[in-house]
Amino acid sequence: MKSSRTLGLVMIAPAAIMIVLFFLMPVVLTAVFSMTSMTTATGISGGVYQIAPNSLIALKSAIPDIAAEMAEPRYTIDEAGLKAVEGLGLAPGIAGELRAKHAGEVFTARRDVERMLKELADRPSTRDVKQISEQFNRSVLNTRFDSKEQLFSALDSLGFKLTPEQKETVAKVTYTGWVWTTDNFSRMTTSPDMARVLLNTVLYVALVLMLFNVGYALLLAIWTHYMPPTPASIFRGIWLLPRITPVVIYVMLWKWLAWDTGFISILMGKFGYPPKNYLLDNAYNAWFFVVLINGFIGASMGMLVFSSAMKAIPKSQFYASEVDGASRWQQIRYIILPQMRWPILFVTCYQTLSLLASFNEILLATNGGPGNATEVWALSAYHTALRNYAGNLEYGLGAAMALVLVVIGVTLSLLYLRVFNYGTLVAKPLIED
Amino acid sequence: MTILPTLKSLAVAAAILASTSAIALAKDVHISVWAGGTGPNDVYRLDAIEIAAQQLQREAALKGEDLKITVEKKPYSAWEDFKQALTLAAEAKTAPNIVVSGHEDIAPWSQAGLIVPIEDYVDLDSWPLSDIYENLLQIASYNGTVYGIPQDAESRPMFFWKPYMKAIGYSDADLDALPQSVQDGKYTMKNLLEDAKKMQDKGLVQPGYGFYPRTSNGPDYWQFYTSFGGTMEEGGKLVFDKAAMTRTYQFFADAVKSGVTKKNHIGMPGDQWWKEVATGKAGIWDGGTWHYARLVNQEGLKDFFGNVIFTLIPAGEGGKANTLTHPLVYLLTAGHDQEDTEIAAQLVKIASEPRINALHAVKSAHLGISKSESTVEFYSADRWTREATERLLPHANAMPNNSDFGKYWNIMWKNLEASWTGAKTVDAAVSDAESELKSTLGDKIVIR
Numbered sequence: 099m100k101s102s103r104t105l106g107l108v109m110i111a112p113a114a115i116m117i118v119l120f121f122l123m124p125v126v127l128t129a130v131f132s133m134t135s136m137t138t139a140t141g142i143s144g145g146v147y148q149i150a151p152n153s154l155i156a157l158k159s160a161i162p163d164i165a166a167e168m169a170e171p172r173y174t175i176d177e178a179g180l181k182a183v184e185g186l187g188l189a190p191g192i193a194g195e196l197r198a199k200h201a202g203e204v205f206t207a208r209r210d211v212e213r214m215l216k217e218l219a220d221r222p223s224t225r226d227v228k229q230i231s232e233q234f235n236r237s238v239l240n241t242r243f244d245s246k247e248q249l250f251s252a253l254d255s256l257g258f259k260l261t262p263e264q265k266e267t268v269a270k271v272t273y274t275g276w277v278w279t280t281d282n283f284s285r286m287t288t289s290p291d292m293a294r295v296l297l298n299t300v301l302y303v304a305l306v307l308m309l310f311n312v313g314y315a316l317l318l319a320i321w322t323h324y325m326p327p328t329p330a331s332i333f334r335g336i337w338l339l340p341r342i343t344p345v346v347i348y349v350m351l352w353k354w355l356a357w358d359t360g361f362i363s364i365l366m367g368k369f370g371y372p373p374k375n376y377l378l379d380n381a382y383n384a385w386f387f388v389v390l391i392n393g394f395i396g397a398s399m400g401m402l403v404f405s406s407a408m409k410a411i412p413k414s415q416f417y418a419s420e421v422d423g424a425s426r427w428q429q430i431r432y433i434i435l436p437q438m439r440w441p442i443l444f445v446t447c448y449q450t451l452s453l454l455a456s457f458n459e460i461l462l463a464t465n466g467g468p469g470n471a472t473e474v475w476a477l478s479a480y481h482t483a484l485r486n487y488a489g490n491l492e493y494g495l496g497a498a499m500a501l502v503l504v505v506i507g508v509t510l511s512l513l514y515l516r517v518f519n520y521g522t523l524v525a526k527p528l529i530e531d
Numbered sequence: 532m533t534i535l536p537t538l539k540s541l542a543v544a545a546a547i548l549a550s551t552s553a554i555a556l557a558k559d560v561h562i563s564v565w566a567g568g569t570g571p572n573d574v575y576r577l578d579a580i581e582i583a584a585q586q587l588q589r590e591a592a593l594k595g596e597d598l599k600i601t602v603e604k605k606p607y608s609a610w611e612d613f614k615q616a617l618t619l620a621a622e623a624k625t626a627p628n629i630v631v632s633g634h635e636d637i638a639p640w641s642q643a644g645l646i647v648p649i650e651d652y653v654d655l656d657s658w659p660l661s662d663i664y665e666n667l668l669q670i671a672s673y674n675g676t677v678y679g680i681p682q683d684a685e686s687r688p689m690f691f692w693k694p695y696m697k698a699i700g701y702s703d704a705d706l707d708a709l710p711q712s713v714q715d716g717k718y719t720m721k722n723l724l725e726d727a728k729k730m731q732d733k734g735l736v737q738p739g740y741g742f743y744p745r746t747s748n749g750p751d752y753w754q755f756y757t758s759f760g761g762t763m764e765e766g767g768k769l770v771f772d773k774a775a776m777t778r779t780y781q782f783f784a785d786a787v788k789s790g791v792t793k794k795n796h797i798g799m800p801g802d803q804w805w806k807e808v809a810t811g812k813a814g815i816w817d818g819g820t821w822h823y824a825r826l827v828n829q830e831g832l833k834d835f836f837g838n839v840i841f842t843l844i845p846a847g848e849g850g851k852a853n854t855l856t857h858p859l860v861y862l863l864t865a866g867h868d869q870e871d872t873e874i875a876a877q878l879v880k881i882a883s884e885p886r887i888n889a890l891h892a893v894k895s896a897h898l899g900i901s902k903s904e905s906t907v908e909f910y911s912a913d914r915w916t917r918e919a920t921e922r923l924l925p926h927a928n929a930m931p932n933n934s935d936f937g938k939y940w941n942i943m944w945k946n947l948e949a950s951w952t953g954a955k956t957v958d959a960a961v962s963d964a965e966s967e968l969k970s971t972l973g974d975k976i977v978i979r
Contacts, residue, residue: 137639137937137938138618138639138640138643138937139639139642139643139934139935139937140642140643141622141642141644141645143622145643148642150674151675152638152674152767152933152934155766155768156974171675209655212654216656224652224653224657225652228651228652239675240674240675240676242644274642274643281970284970285967285970285971288966288970289967290966291963291967357799357800357803358799359803372737375793378798378799379794380794380953381952381954464798467797467798467948467952468794468795468797468798468948468952469948469949469950469951469952469953469954469955470945470948470949470954484615485611485612487611487749487940487944488635488936488938488940488941488944489610489614489618489635489636489937490639490935490936490937490940490941491615491618492938
């Protein structure tokens with residue numbers, strides 16, 4: 099018994115590892131990222147400490163005197179620097195000439211000291227000039243320090259007298275990486291645009307789900323149910339086309355239909371209407387097409403599930419009802435629909451989750467336009483975290499938005515499990531008792 | 532007798548040493564270059580590096596080094612894809628050696644440590660870098676450090692379809708004087724909308740085609756903000772000027788309201804827009820100097836100067852006529868072997884030589900980067916580059932290099948689009964932008 103359990107654990111191990119790696123980890127990482135201020139500017143792998151002119155702006159209000167001093171770049175030709183130059187293994191005349199002609203000089207800009215170096219008799223190469231000038235750098239400006247300790251020791255060695263609190267302030271202001279924060283969530287709750295996006299998402303899921311993924315799918319299943327088998331199969335096959343067509347081509351076809359130069363415009367042109375971009379003409383049009391584009395894809399799955407469920411209804415029930423003189427409507431009303439309860443619930447649940455997370459068709463068709471009218475939550479998270487013109491990718495905020503979707507998805511899944519009464523589904527069959 | 536084996540072994544050792552030193556001298560370097568926003572006219576962004584590689588190999592040969600440089604080129608036509616790919620590649624430590632991107636990326640990328648300052652590798656005092664326009668080098672700098680070398684300069688003029696301007700009453704002399712009167716602030720944004728309306732009322736262009744601006748997000752829209760008196764950055768801090776932004780949003784809302792611009796203009800297919808402006812379907816539009824190359828080379832507009840006149844972006848209320856230069860810059864990415872980065876820097880330097888850069892300027896209708904480039908006959912003989920340089924470049928602003936500018940830009944654009952399409956009123960859009968900027972950037976932006 100015990101060994102079979104161990105064996106079971108071993109057998110399941112690959113699947114368990116897969117689940118942890120590909121299902122659990124992304125969610126955990128999304129949750130972790132959502133609590134950070136990560137953007138393109140902060141990087142992902144962590145930051146450094148850099149006293150740069152832009153960070154000094156903030157420091158000026160906290161410790162003005164010291165900030166002003168830090169802002170001063172200084173290149174001093176001192177003995178320590180000259181010794182260091184001697185150690186570089188360059189032409190010996192360089193250090194000698196520097197000591198003789200320039201000892202004690204102070205330069206405020208790197209380019210000035212480098213210009214002086216280029217005047218030396220043994221003119222060093224560009225690379226050497228950079229190396230030499232660095233030996234005389236007596237400023238912390240623009241140097242990148244990997245750790246706080248390095249920053250503090252550099253400040254100490256340059257004679258900055260800072261209290262521990264002031265040091266911490268300097269470290270905080272000059273840190274270039276991301277920090278832990280809950281700002282993403284407060285930004286989400288306060289932004290009027292986010293509320294709009296959420297509303298769009300609810301509208302999108304509800305419309306596509308009710309009109310197509312369930313409603314139209316059921317209609318198609320019923321239609322084909324009453325058709326002779328061959329035309330029914332052909333009809334179902336045609337309805338599968340949007341599902342199996344590559345999404346880019348499928349959306350391109352819709353665009354050809356609805357653009358200024360597209361089919362509708364040409365057709366309406368025959369009746370004297372000027373061409374216009376029907377797809378992006380206004381928010382209503384955009385929604386109309388977004389719902390159609392997604393609906394035609396989604397309807398096929400519901401149709402297949404419903405058709406097979408209808409096939410499972412014993413034919414005898416239909417024959418009996420025909421004998422009793424039932425109309426088609428009565429058959430639908432009293433035989434089909436009551437027995438379709440579970441398939442309908444299943445399709446509703448499954449498609450809600452799919453629609454919540456899907457955005458590729460909208461991205462290709464309207465890219466969330468016009469004026470963000472069709473920007474749904476998942477698309478907005480993608481735009482925020484991974485793709486925008488300005489190139490400032492806000493990973494943290496995007497992750498926080500994605501996390502909201504995860505939470506909604508998990509909550510809904512749990513709710514559905516309860517509705518489907520998962521317990522009874524996996525219970526031992528009574529027949530074996 | 533015993534000396535012979537010693538000699539032999541010494542000879543063998545010397546031979547081995549000689550062969551290894553020969554191997555050490557033969558250096559095979561692989562340099563990869565990625566360029567964003569690169570269409571068929573912009574190939575010299577990448578090819579210039581290849582030309583430079585040949586030059587550097589020859590220079591190395593003269594110094595007795597056997598240097599072989601292979602350049603791997605990767606153009607990206609769109610910006611979104613390019614910036615996403617580059618950022619993620621750099622984070623994964625697989626970035627190319629050289630990147631050609633907009634100067635505004637310098638701030639976030641340098642802060643994140645994705646790029647290294649080019650001034651650490653090249654001598655800015657030597658030619659051709661010493662000859663590059665000082666303001667362009669400024670634009671390629673951040674925190675007082677030169678991070679990139681300008682790859683091109685450009686500006687974003689306003690274009691007018693000449694025959695329609697004549698049809699609504701402008702004489703040839705008026706049209707010749709138009710650039711100057713825009714520059715002097717006599718011809719304003721108000722006049723522009725009026726003229727666009729006149730063109731439509733006369734039936735010269737269809738409704739919505741009077742003023743036909745850029746169809747997607749881009750730096751162009753900051754020119755309108757400047758035109759209405761807005762400032763992007765002051766003293767290192769970003770600035771959101773509510774009144775100027777209101778006037779900017781209002782301008783587009785008014786254009787839509789009066790019917791000279793389409794409500795659904797944003798997001799329309801780019802190819803369609805190009806075809807329409809090249810064939811005189813639109814009356815007035817804005818675009819970049821490089822549009823000249825596309826209109827003439829790809830869209831079949833043969834008599835450009837006969838059909839089109841270009842000016843600065845006219846002044847709006849509270850502002851001045853302006854244009855924006857958005858130089859692309861050559862940047863060096865971090866995380867590579869020092870010697871490779873050094874070679875990459877040398878290639879950038881050579882690629883910036885006037886005659887090589889002129890190939891890009893003339894082919895793509897961008898503007899030159901250095902003073903001597905305008906003395907290259909190949910460049911100065913080209914009417915477009917000559918006129919555009921003279922008329923536009925002296926009035927060009929640039930977007931700020933600020934690591935938070937991207938966030939500001941996203942918020943500005945989102946609300947401009949919303950007020951344009953009527954999804955929000957202008958006041959609501961400005962106040963939404965304000966509250967989002969406050970919560971996003973806090974005291975890093977001055978709101979006034």
